[in-house]
Amino acid sequence: MKETNEHLKREVGVMGLSANLVNIIIGAGIFALPAIVAAGLGSSSIYAYLFCGLLITLVMLCFAEIGSKITTSGGAYTYIQSSFGPYFGFLTVILFVLSATSADAAVANALVDIIGTIFPVFKSGTLKIFIFFILFGTLAFINVKGIREGMFVVKTITITKLIPLLLLVIFSWGEVSLDHLAINSVPTIEDIGKISLILFFAFQGAESGLSISGEVKDPTKNIPRAIFISVVGVLILYILIQTVSLGVLGASLATYKENPLSFVAHQVFGPVGFTIITIGAAISMLGNLSSEILSIPRVLFRASKDKVIPINSLSKVHHKFSTPYIAIIAYSISGFLLATFGGFQQMAIISSASILLVYLGVTLAVIKQRRKKLIRTKNEFRIPGGYLVPILSVMIIVWLLSNMERQEVIGFGVSLTILTFIYFLKGIIWKKK
Numbered sequence: 001m002k003e004t005n006e007h008l009k010r011e012v013g014v015m016g017l018s019a020n021l022v023n024i025i026i027g028a029g030i031f032a033l034p035a036i037v038a039a040g041l042g043s044s045s046i047y048a049y050l051f052c053g054l055l056i057t058l059v060m061l062c063f064a065e066i067g068s069k070i071t072t073s074g075g076a077y078t079y080i081q082s083s084f085g086p087y088f089g090f091l092t093v094i095l096f097v098l099s100a101t102s103a104d105a106a107v108a109n110a111l112v113d114i115i116g117t118i119f120p121v122f123k124s125g126t127l128k129i130f131i132f133f134i135l136f137g138t139l140a141f142i143n144v145k146g147i148r149e150g151m152f153v154v155k156t157i158t159i160t161k162l163i164p165l166l167l168l169v170i171f172s173w174g175e176v177s178l179d180h181l182a183i184n185s186v187p188t189i190e191d192i193g194k195i196s197l198i199l200f201f202a203f204q205g206a207e208s209g210l211s212i213s214g215e216v217k218d219p220t221k222n223i224p225r226a227i228f229i230s231v232v233g234v235l236i237l238y239i240l241i242q243t244v245s246l247g248v249l250g251a252s253l254a255t256y257k258e259n260p261l262s263f264v265a266h267q268v269f270g271p272v273g274f275t276i277i278t279i280g281a282a283i284s285m286l287g288n289l290s291s292e293i294l295s296i297p298r299v300l301f302r303a304s305k306d307k308v309i310p311i312n313s314l315s316k317v318h319h320k321f322s323t324p325y326i327a328i329i330a331y332s333i334s335g336f337l338l339a340t341f342g343g344f345q346q347m348a349i350i351s352s353a354s355i356l357l358v359y360l361g362v363t364l365a366v367i368k369q370r371r372k373k374l375i376r377t378k379n380e381f382r383i384p385g386g387y388l389v390p391i392l393s394v395m396i397i398v399w400l401l402s403n404m405e406r407q408e409v410i411g412f413g414v415s416l417t418i419l420t421f422i423y424f425l426k427g428i429i430w431k432k433k
Contacts, residue, residue, distance in 0.1 A: 012215050014222040014229075019158040021206045021230035023291040026161060029202025030238060031261050031281040032110065034245045039254035040195040043180065044187045048195045049242055053235040055196075055400065056203045058393040059359045060231045061383045062366045063206070064224035068381040069369060076358050077299045083365035083372075086308050090423045091416065092361055093303040099354035100296045101331070103204070104289055105338035106351065108132055111285040117259055118278055132339045135286075139293045140332035144318065144325045157287030162237075164280030168261065169240045172268050176247030193403040200400070201352045202238065205288070206230060215298075224381040293335070297327035310426060353412060356401055363393040 012020075037045040066079045077096055081089025112131055116122040122131070206227065216222055245253055245264050256263045261281065265273030301324035304314035318325040366383075367390050383389045404412075 013217050014225050016155065017216055017222060017226035018229045019155045020291050020294065021226060022234060023158045023161070023287045024205035024295065025203065025230065025234050026165075026237075026284055026288070029199075030165075030241060031114070031259065031284065032257065033199055033202050034242050035253055035255070035257045035260040037195055037199050037242065038246060038251075039257070040198075041187050041191060042251070042254075043183050043246060044185070045195070045242055045246065046183075046239065047187060047192050048199050049235075049239050051192055051196050052199050052203045053238075055200070055393070055396050056206070057231055057235070058389055058396065059363065060206055060227045061389050062363045062393055064227045064381050065383050066362065066366050066369055067223040067227075068220040075295075075299060076362050078302055079365045080358075080361040081303075081306060081308065083368040084361070086306070087420075087423055088361065089303065089306065089308045091419055092358055093299055093308060094419055095354045096299055096358050097296060097331070097334075099204075099351045099358065100292055100299075101334050101338050102354070103201075103351040104292050104335040107285045107288050108135060108335070108339035111135075111282055111289075114259060114278055114281050114285070117262075118275065129340050132336050135289065136293070136332045136336040136339070139290050140328055142290075143294050143297070143328050144323055145321055157283060157290060161280060161284035161287050164276055165237065165241065165261075165284075168265055168268070168273075168277060169237070169244055172244040172248055172264060175268050176244055177250065178247070180247050180250035181243065190403075193400060197352065197400055197403045200356070203234070204352065204355045205291075220380060289335075293328065293332055297324055297331045300324070300327040300331060353401070353404060353408060356397055357412075360394060360397045360401075363390045363397070366390045 034045075037048055041048055063076075063079075067075075070079055070082050075096075077089060077093045080092045109128075112122055112128050121127065241261070245260060248264050248267050249256070249260075253260055253264075259278065259281070262274045262277040265277040267273075269276070300309065300314045301317075303309045304311055304327070314327045314330060315324070316326045317323065367387060370387070
């Protein structure tokens, strides 16, 4: 099997990468957020989905273009570091891993909580910690064994999680009331912005899946194809889910904030529907975690290899399995600790804001790479329309971030200042050594 110069094997095809992207995007968000969005916008919630769908499509087009140029492991980190240098690479890897680990912690908590709606014993604090340990430990072991084993788990769970969601959409149409879907007023752009900032948690994740670019076959072709398949498919599925949820439950959807889709299934299928969707939600969240633990350690691996993170052991590759095993173990331990000490909502907000800053860096990297490299290589993907898509992406991301609360903006500003200080202090220490 042909290897990259990173000593990782290119074994992932277009469907495997597509499954990885879908698996990460469809995590905990879509099982909880329909009620929150309905509470904020009512029957007009479709506008928030279309807005988030537009943003993620524009951003993923930028990922597709730059991913066809820069095909080593690391995803967004590698794109930004290659374009703007090690300082911005350092900020990106911290924000990227912060977003991913906080999202994993949120999903792990949601996973145990949703199982607790059927088996209350799982709500015990001590048992939750034990489950977190088993969960992160098992997924780490599978992914250390090899990319092929990790992709098998990802593909299997992706198919398993999609079946109950598709069945819910198909069989709920008979219970949909058109009166519940009637849009009586158009929400303000400010209302859409605030709800979209929350809803965006359900759309993020594709950037994590692209972290395995160094192990994708024929990346210049397969990366753009996988992005298109996954983003379009997820957007259509999300809109259908929100439509049937509103159509079945109407205004009462806003009251079921913990497990809304299970109550839709209960209305359509009875108690057995509630159980099936609850189990499906748990499987979906498990799949999300499996893809994250497959993907994000490659960011740590690449950053360590580039000396952006001063921990050389993170760039070690297992002599037998050809996987970045130290990075996988370190990331899994971080996820376990955050899951133990954090909750769903707090972690979700941190994750969304962090990843939007990373998206901003990627869209700017597309502009930088175009100015630096005017001659296209063979099979390189380029977004049509000149600079329109990346510039529009930058404008929408900045506007969406402007909807953050004042204390959140201050918190991120202080965090970036501290990270900047750490980066330059690190450089001084290295020079002395």
